[in-house]
Amino acid sequence: MANNVGGARQSRRGFINWILGTSLGGLILAVLYPVSRYLVPPAAGESTAATVTLSMKPEDIPANSGQIFKFGNQPGILVRTPSGELRAFAASCTHLACIVQYREDLSRVWCACHNGHFDLNGRNVQGPPPAPLEAYVVNVRGDEIVISRDA
Amino acid sequence: MATMKQRFGTVYEWLDERLGLKAMGELAEKKDVPVHRHTIWYYLGGMTLFLFVIQVATGILLLFYYRPSAEEAYESVQFLMAEVEFGWLIRSVHAWSANLMIFTAFLHLFSVLLMRSYRKPREITWLSGFALLGIAMAFGFTGYLLPWNELAFFATRVGTQIVDVVPIVGSFIGKVLRGGSDVTGATLTRFYAFHVAVLPMLVTVFLGVHLFMVQKHGMSVPPDVERQGSQRGIMRFFPSFLLRDLVGWLVALAIIAALAAYFPAHLGEKADPFTPAPIGIKPEWYFMFMFQTLKYLPAHILWFEGELVGILGFGLAGAALLLVPFIERRSQRGKPSRWFTWVVIGIIVYIIVLTYLGYTADPTQ
Numbered sequence: 001m002a003n004n005v006g007g008a009r010q011s012r013r014g015f016i017n018w019i020l021g022t023s024l025g026g027l028i029l030a031v032l033y034p035v036s037r038y039l040v041p042p043a044a045g046e047s048t049a050a051t052v053t054l055s056m057k058p059e060d061i062p063a064n065s066g067q068i069f070k071f072g073n074q075p076g077i078l079v080r081t082p083s084g085e086l087r088a089f090a091a092s093c094t095h096l097a098c099i100v101q102y103r104e105d106l107s108r109v110w111c112a113c114h115n116g117h118f119d120l121n122g123r124n125v126q127g128p129p130p131a132p133l134e135a136y137v138v139n140v141r142g143d144e145i146v147i148s149r150d151a
Numbered sequence: 152m153a154t155m156k157q158r159f160g161t162v163y164e165w166l167d168e169r170l171g172l173k174a175m176g177e178l179a180e181k182k183d184v185p186v187h188r189h190t191i192w193y194y195l196g197g198m199t200l201f202l203f204v205i206q207v208a209t210g211i212l213l214l215f216y217y218r219p220s221a222e223e224a225y226e227s228v229q230f231l232m233a234e235v236e237f238g239w240l241i242r243s244v245h246a247w248s249a250n251l252m253i254f255t256a257f258l259h260l261f262s263v264l265l266m267r268s269y270r271k272p273r274e275i276t277w278l279s280g281f282a283l284l285g286i287a288m289a290f291g292f293t294g295y296l297l298p299w300n301e302l303a304f305f306a307t308r309v310g311t312q313i314v315d316v317v318p319i320v321g322s323f324i325g326k327v328l329r330g331g332s333d334v335t336g337a338t339l340t341r342f343y344a345f346h347v348a349v350l351p352m353l354v355t356v357f358l359g360v361h362l363f364m365v366q367k368h369g370m371s372v373p374p375d376v377e378r379q380g381s382q383r384g385i386m387r388f389f390p391s392f393l394l395r396d397l398v399g400w401l402v403a404l405a406i407i408a409a410l411a412a413y414f415p416a417h418l419g420e421k422a423d424p425f426t427p428a429p430i431g432i433k434p435e436w437y438f439m440f441m442f443q444t445l446k447y448l449p450a451h452i453l454w455f456e457g458e459l460v461g462i463l464g465f466g467l468a469g470a471a472l473l474l475v476p477f478i479e480r481r482s483q484r485g486k487p488s489r490w491f492t493w494v495v496i497g498i499i500v501y502i503i504v505l506t507y508l509g510y511t512a513d514p515t516q
Contacts, residue, residue: 096312101427112428130456
């Protein structure tokens with residue numbers, strides 16, 4: 001008899017513990033889920049721009065020079081090679097995303113952060129960058145420079 | 152305590168009945184510090200704590216003028232430096248004290264390693280201290296961005312990109328840290344939240360554990376002092392050791408004031424996400440040895456990208472350091488562990504050499 005009561009009490013206690021435990025677990029999840037979702041930033045309007053028209057005249061860009069332009073919300077670099085060709089690349093270094101610059105003394109694209117070098121085709125030729133810069137297509141239409149992502 | 156009792160009489164008794172002042176006084180009196188040839192290293196923890204208190208005080212003062220947005224942050228710091236009376240002083244003290252705090256924390260870490268103070272039963276003291284150093288570096292990294300200047304912008308771009316390199320979870324964590332896939336104003340507000348709310352909360356927890364452990368276990372006597380029996384005696388923590396602490400803190404305060412006056416914190420150019428990284432860009436000095444290592448790694452090591460190898464290497468080294476009390480078993484058994492001394496000296500030399508190269512190697516070569 002006493003055993004039975006004890007047993008019943010134990011199973012009742014076990015049941016209550018289970019209910020309390022599950023509710024507590026549920027409560028924690030109900031708090032953690034919205035908080036963790038809150039911390040993840042919403043997908044902001046990622047740059048979908050496929051082309052960009054620069055407000056500079058092609059003839060104003062001297063040979064053996066480079067400059068940064070906005071490609072949507074990403075930086076790009078426009079280079080005029082010593083032989084006079086216009087080329088454009090993504091300006092975020094493939095190593096750790098610093099913004100690259102044109103080195104006139106070397107005629108190369110160069111990243112100041114970790115001393116990475118890219119040649120005039122955007123290839124990673126020296127230093128830590130593991131991959132080439134993404135190349136864009138440059139078209140000169142009259143007085144305008146139109147840069148587009150490779151289709 | 153007797154004099155206090157006489158002077159304040161009933162007030163003391165009233166408070167004692169409610170707060171248990173007597174027990175606190177006894178606790179302070181019971182604590183003592185071993186005196187031997189390495190005693191000087193015991194001051195580093197207290198020094199780091201003092202510098203942290205300066206950080207809290209000056210940090211609160213900076214909050215009165217700082218505005219956490221990409222549009223206003225740089226201008227608000229400029230205003231603080233140029234217009235606000237002693238604004239330059241408060242910010243410079245904050246910057247200098249931060250650097251010195253990291254420096255004394257590193258010294259504290261290495262002195263604890265060399266004196267084997269992490270041995271049983273102080274493993275939790277070591278783990279909490281290691282966490283505090285990590286938090287201090289996170290404070291430095293997040294605080295560096297807040298003025299929104301060019302150097303900070305690129306340091307943050309590189310620093311958060313390092314997280315992205317970690318396989319599988321990296322890019323997700325990087326995105327959460329930055330509030331997007333690039334360093335923008337969203338990153339600034341996030342770093343501000345980390346710097347003034349999240350990290351202070353973590354410090355409170357870990358510092359509480361750390362100080363409680365130090366109080367509970369007392370100071371560790373280095374094994375070689377124990378073996379040679381060269382301990383000269385003990386010193387009361389209160390007031391003897393604390394008064395010496397105070398002298399050190401006053402000296403530190405004077406040094407910080409002088410540094411802030413003669414070498415005030417720079418602000419530099421405002422961050423522009425569409426300019427190339429400036430030549431000679433570098434992180435805070437305590438990240439320099441890692442930064443310089445990444446410069447020397449080739450693009451590919453075997454089948455892996457160089458920076459991944461470097462970053463995982465530092466990650467593993469950090470994990471090994473964290474687990475030192477469980478790895479270095481010889482001194483736990485009371486035996487000398489010379490090899491470990493050499494490992495620690497090797498780490499110190501590596502950090503010094505790479506930091507030196509970081510500041511002297513020509514950044515354009």
